[in-house]
Structures are given as C-alpha cells and as structure tokens.
C-alpha cells in the first residue's frame with residue numbers, strides 16, 4: 001500500500017508548524033528540512049520523467065537577504081517562493097544592476113543531496129558584484145544561503161539520473177534612484193526549480209549551432225566575463241532567429257577580428273582534434289564557467305592535452321568534435337556547426353560525440369557520487 005498521502009500530510013504539517021515566512025535561524029531551517037528529507041519527493045504532482053528546463057516545478061521556498069548602507073547584509077531568511085516588491089524607480093529596472101548564478105543540487109548515489117563547487121559560484125558572484133558596483137555577498141553567506149535553500153526544498157530534488165534542483169542566486173540593485181548611480185539598497189535572493197535537460201531533445205541529443213556574424217556578445221573592456229543579466233537579453237535577437245531556422249543556439253565570434261570563437265549564448269565551447277582539446281581563454285569577454293573549468297581539469301586528469309587558447313572558427317570547422325559546457329547544459333555534444341552557409345557535421349545524426357560523452361559521464365559520475373570525488377568538488381547538504 002502506498003504511504004504517500006501520509007507522508008505528504010506530514011510534510012505539510014511540518015511547513016505549517018514552522019511557517020517558512022517567519023525568519024528562522026539557519027540551523028533551525030536545516031533541521032526542519034532534514035526532517036522533511038525522509039519524506040522527500042512526496043510531491044505527487046511532479047512527473048520526474050518529463051522534467052524540462054523551466055519553472056513548472058518551481059520550489060516552495062526561496063532565500064532572501066537585504067543590504068543597506070547602514071547595516072550591510074542582514075542574516076537572510078527563507079520565505080515562500082513569490083514576488084519581491086520593488087519600486088518602478090528601482091535601480092535594476094532602470095539601469096540594470098543585476099548579476100546571477102546557476103547551480104545544481106542533485107541526489108547522489110550515497111542517498112544524500114549534494115551541490116557542486118559552490119565556492120566557485122560564490123567567488124564569481126563576488127567578482128561580478130565588484131564589476132557592477134554592488135556590495136558583494138560574503139562567500140560564506142553565499143554558500144550557507146545555497147545550502148539552506150536546498151535543505152528547505154529537498155522534496156524538489158529529482159531522483160538520481162532524472163534531473164536536478166536548479167538554483168538561481170540573484171543580486172539586484174533594488175533600491176530606488178533617478179540619476180545614474182548605484183542603488184542605495186540591494187537584494188540577494190535564491191530561488192530553485194526541479195529541472196531536466198536544457199536543450200530540446202534531451203541531454204544526449206547533439207545540438208546544431210550557427211556561427212553568428214552580425215552581432216557580438218561582448219567586447220574587450222566590456223562585461224562579457226561577468227554573469228550580468230544584461231549579457232543575456234541582447235543574445236535573444238539572434239538566438240530566436242536561429243531557433244526558427246532549426247538551430248539550438250548560436251556561437252559568437254570575437255568583436256575585434258570576427259575570427260575566434262567566444263562562447264554560445266548559454267554556455268562555453270570546446271573543440272577536439274585527436275587527443276587535444278581547446279577552449280577559448282578567459283580574457284574578460286568570456287564567462288568563466290564553473291563547468292568549463294571543471295572539464296579543463298577533468299580532461300587533463302584523463303590524459304588529454306588541454307589548451308585554453310584562441311580557437312579560430314576555421315579550426316572549429318575542421319575539428320573532430322565540438323561540445324559545450326555549462327551548469328544548465330552540463331556537457332552537450334555539438335552535432336553540427338554552420339558558418340557562412342557551410343555546415344560541418346561532427347556526429348552521426350542523433351549520436352553524441354565520443355569525447356563529449358566521456359566528459360559528460362565522468363562529470364556527472366562525480367556530481368552524483370557514482371565515482372570518487374578526487375577533486376573535492378562535491379558538497380553534501382544532508
């Protein structure tokens with residue numbers, strides 16, 4: 001007999017007894033969430049087999065912390081997922097002071113829930129805040145906030161292999177201002193959702209990319225290396241058109257010479273020739289992806305000759321294989337790349353490239369603790 005209704009009502013009772021809207025200490029929150037852990041996935045309304053990358057299964061609790069000039073960051077609290085109220089004069093709505101992160105919590109083969117390299121996101125969030133003239137969130141507070149958000153939403157973590165709990169930390173200039181300047185106050189929030197594969201077609205289906213020549217994503221001295229919200233909407237004009245023409249996404253070239261690969265709208269890019277793997281270097285125009293860095297380290301440890309150096313579009317068109325990396329996309333094999341009307345097919349239709357598959361398997365085995373975490377990347381929540 002199924003015990004689901006009983007478990008569900010206990011989980012609901014727990015939420016009623018400890019209303020998430022009330023500020024709670026971190027330990028209280030984690031303790032409460034740990035109790036729910038035994039009742040994980042009691043949410044009958046999530047279909048774990050059809051998860052996509054969206055907000056259909058947005059998690060019930062989110063983290064919010066506020067910064068003011070006088071007090072700095074408050075201790076933060078968990079509240080039900082819902083609107084944050086800001087004035088039309090909020091800096092972020094007028095001048096765009098906003099950065100974000102993407103992270104994932106997953107069920108591991110040890111039966112616990114883990115997050116991947118949260119220290120790296122904390123460091124990038126700090127660097128991004130400095131670039132955007134925002135007060136940085138102390139790295140320890142960032143990591144604790146991530147842990148608390150996951151712990152409060154354990155019932156949204158998919159079964160191992162079915163997806164992950166995607167976390168979206170945001171730092172926003174929410175205070176009002178009229179003249180151009182930094183916001184007088186800020187909000188740091190983290191919401192989460194149960195997600196599956198990013199690209200249509202599923203995780204291991206190769207994607208078709210188009211090399212974009214009219215627009216650039218970033219320029220030297222700009223903010224391409226910052227995970228600023230403002231870097232992601234200008235790409236839509238090309239991405240949407242490419243999608244209409246059957247491509248999954250576009251690859252950008254460098255703004256100076258239109259010669260070198262930069263990145264895809266949503267992820268970093270790697271090219272493979274024999275045992276050599278290359279990815280464009282971090283020179284301020286490319287997002288320093290946590291997955292990018294992990295793949296560089298992982299591929300080296302597996303004996304590949306890995307170079308972070310400029311990659312010409314011609315080299316990419318001659319490569320044996322191309323793949324992309326990112327938190328949302330994980331590792332995604334590129335089936336074809338089209339440049340100036342010429343299409344280079346890297347893989348058999350529907351089949352992922354060998355190196356992409358190897359990297360995907362190795363990375364996700366570490367992320368789900370199926371393989372030993374020699375690098376110390378995985379951080380348990382419960």
Ligand code: COI
Nearest residue numbers: 101102266326327328329
């Ligand atoms: C991520 O990979 O987590 C990102 O933030 C990219 C975003 C376009 C989905």
